[in-house]
Amino acid sequence: MNILSMKPKTFSLRYQPGFTIIALACFFMLYAPIVTLVIYSFNAGKYISIWEGFSLQWYVSAWNNEIVQDATIRSLVLALQASLYSTVLATMAALGTTRIRPFRGLTAIYAMINQPLMVPEIVTAVALLILFAMIKVATGVQGLFYLVAAHTAFCIPFAYLPIRARLEGMDLTLETAAADLYATPWMTFRRVTLPLMWPGIIAGAMLAFVISLDDIVITEFVKSAGQETLPTYMLGQLRRIITPEINAISTVLLAISLLVVSFFFVVSHKRD
Amino acid sequence: MTSSSNNDPSVFAEQLAVRRHWLLCAPALTVLFLAASGPLLIVLVYSFLESGEYGGVVWKPSVDAWFRVVFQRDIFDDTLSLADAHLKILWRSMRLSFFTTITTLILGFPTAYFIATRPQNSRNIWLFMVTVPFWTNLLIRTFAIMEVIRNEGMINTLLIFIGVIDAPVQMMNTDFAIMVGMTYVYLPLMVLPLYAAMERLDFSLVEAAYDLYATRLKVLWRVIIPLVRPGVVAGSILVFIPALGAFVTPRVLGGGKKMMLGNLIELQFGAGRNWPLGAALSITLLAVVMVALLVYVRTVQKNAELQR
Numbered sequence: 001m002n003i004l005s006m007k008p009k010t011f012s013l014r015y016q017p018g019f020t021i022i023a024l025a026c027f028f029m030l031y032a033p034i035v036t037l038v039i040y041s042f043n044a045g046k047y048i049s050i051w052e053g054f055s056l057q058w059y060v061s062a063w064n065n066e067i068v069q070d071a072t073i074r075s076l077v078l079a080l081q082a083s084l085y086s087t088v089l090a091t092m093a094a095l096g097t098t099r100i101r102p103f104r105g106l107t108a109i110y111a112m113i114n115q116p117l118m119v120p121e122i123v124t125a126v127a128l129l130i131l132f133a134m135i136k137v138a139t140g141v142q143g144l145f146y147l148v149a150a151h152t153a154f155c156i157p158f159a160y161l162p163i164r165a166r167l168e169g170m171d172l173t174l175e176t177a178a179a180d181l182y183a184t185p186w187m188t189f190r191r192v193t194l195p196l197m198w199p200g201i202i203a204g205a206m207l208a209f210v211i212s213l214d215d216i217v218i219t220e221f222v223k224s225a226g227q228e229t230l231p232t233y234m235l236g237q238l239r240r241i242i243t244p245e246i247n248a249i250s251t252v253l254l255a256i257s258l259l260v261v262s263f264f265f266v267v268s269h270k271r272d
Numbered sequence: 273m274t275s276s277s278n279n280d281p282s283v284f285a286e287q288l289a290v291r292r293h294w295l296l297c298a299p300a301l302t303v304l305f306l307a308a309s310g311p312l313l314i315v316l317v318y319s320f321l322e323s324g325e326y327g328g329v330v331w332k333p334s335v336d337a338w339f340r341v342v343f344q345r346d347i348f349d350d351t352l353s354l355a356d357a358h359l360k361i362l363w364r365s366m367r368l369s370f371f372t373t374i375t376t377l378i379l380g381f382p383t384a385y386f387i388a389t390r391p392q393n394s395r396n397i398w399l400f401m402v403t404v405p406f407w408t409n410l411l412i413r414t415f416a417i418m419e420v421i422r423n424e425g426m427i428n429t430l431l432i433f434i435g436v437i438d439a440p441v442q443m444m445n446t447d448f449a450i451m452v453g454m455t456y457v458y459l460p461l462m463v464l465p466l467y468a469a470m471e472r473l474d475f476s477l478v479e480a481a482y483d484l485y486a487t488r489l490k491v492l493w494r495v496i497i498p499l500v501r502p503g504v505v506a507g508s509i510l511v512f513i514p515a516l517g518a519f520v521t522p523r524v525l526g527g528g529k530k531m532m533l534g535n536l537i538e539l540q541f542g543a544g545r546n547w548p549l550g551a552a553l554s555i556t557l558l559a560v561v562m563v564a565l566l567v568y569v570r571t572v573q574k575n576a577e578l579q580r
Binding site: 016089120129221246 | 286289290292293294295296297299300301303304305306307308309310311312314315318328379380382383385386387389396398400401402403404405407408409410411412413415416417419420424426456459460463475478479482488492496513514516517519520523524533534537538541547550551554557558561565
């Protein structure tokens with residue numbers, strides 16, 4: 001088909017008038033605002049819309065801002081914990097929902113795992129606010145625990161999907177071979193199944209990490225006073241006059257997400 | 273369970289396997305029940321309680337919150353009227369979500385088609401370029417679009433520079449700003465399922481249509497669009513649902529003046545101090561989303577039956 005379209009003056013089956021222009025305009029639209037935001041993070045001036053020369057001062061000021069430091073550390077600790085826990089849970093769930101004839105209740109399990117993807121975030125946020133307020137009143141326990149629990153829950157479906165995809169594409173004969181060679185079920189799992197699953201697990205953990213790092217709605221409702229993460233700090237800054245410092249923080253967050261997602265693509269598109 | 277299976281070892285083995293699979297799912301299901309699904313039941317209960325004076329609830333059953341979703345009582349003479357403010361916000365949420373779905377479809381359809389008709393090796397790069405904005409922080413993308421449409425933003429500066437307008441056009445804090453912002457942030461959610469449907473498009477059917485003297489427009493309208501309908505429905509649902517529950521985008525671009533349902537819910541748990549009303553509004557939102565999902569499932573099933 002490729003050859004067909006390269007022949008001059010051949011009637012193209014695929015051509016539709018105007019589609020290419022709209023598509024290219026869409027790509028421009030998707031990237032232009034983000035690129036502008038990144039460029040202005042290097043602005044020497046105080047205003048986000050007037051270019052006054054290149055400078056790293058906003059990165060320096062963000063770096064020295066203690067509230068930003070605090071929020072960054074909290075964001076990272078939270079995302080690391082949530083992605084670790086949700087990946088472990090999702091790996092077990094993926095093992096539990098694949099490589100078996102569909103059994104009664106499997107659809108219910110799928111529905112339960114995918115539930116955070118279907119319920120609007122604001123509704124979950126409100127629900128957790130109420131639940132955690134009750135627990136806090138009853139027990140007096142404070143701390144990051146509530147955010148970790150909430151993030152772990154909504155990260156599960158994101159970790160689960162790539163792991164399940166990996167398991168479904170896996171060859172069962174290797175495990176059968178290991179069993180034939182008198183490996184115990186645990187040994188088979190440790191030495192054969194787990195190494196084969198590994199790319200899926202890594203991909204799942206990275207998606208969970210990015211999802212947790214970027215979450216704003218649930219965090220905004222669940223956090224106690226003083227528990228700002230980077231996104232909630234940025235949302236709070238909106239009430240003031242925005243300086244390019246926000247652009248600098250955004251650029252760093254963008255860079256982290258981009259790095260993780262690129263890595264994810266490499267890992268998940270690699271065929272053994 | 274064990275007694276019935278003693279006579280057949282293979283049935284017994286299968287039952288053991290099923291039980292092992294359930295056990296493997298149990299921890300994830302427990303966490304999801306405790307921190308995602310279960311709390312939704314509490315919201316339902318809260319919507320039928322009386323509101324506490326300083327937030328929270330009084331544990332007395334009441335349908336007042338549900339009543340207040342639609343009606344308001346006059347503080348002086350107790351007469352009933354429709355709660356204009358709530359209805360206006362509900363209507364805005366529905367309207368803006370609907371128009372956002374339409375604009376993302378109009379923009380996303382050609383984009384997905386463009387990607388699907390690239391040669392195999394460059395297709396993944398284009399696809400990656402759609403996915404990247406999807407994985408970048410929603411708040412950052414909303415900030416970015418704010419930079420574009422602010423009074424001192426790119427568009428106004430450019431228009432003033434070339435002399436089309438003298439004073440900046442007010443775009444921030446309008447319904448238009450929210451719609452532009454939502455179209456921008458949700459566009460990848462439309463393109464991805466559309467692309468998945470178009471990738472499988474059988475172009476021999478398109479060829480057949482051209483052989484029968486169909487025009488380009490006819491081929492698009494009568495062949496391509498019907499064939500990728502599942503993708504259109506999936507994309508529309510994926511955009512409509514988060515748009516309806518949007519919170520960040522209307523808060524940043526509507527500037528607290530133009531609220532959507534998500535912001536109204538937040539208000540009840542914050543300054544409004546009416547948790548039962550907030551709970552009732554949340555359940556309303558959840559119900560609309562569930563109806564949309566049901567429509568989606570029905571359409572997918574119908575399509576599956578047609579293809580059999």
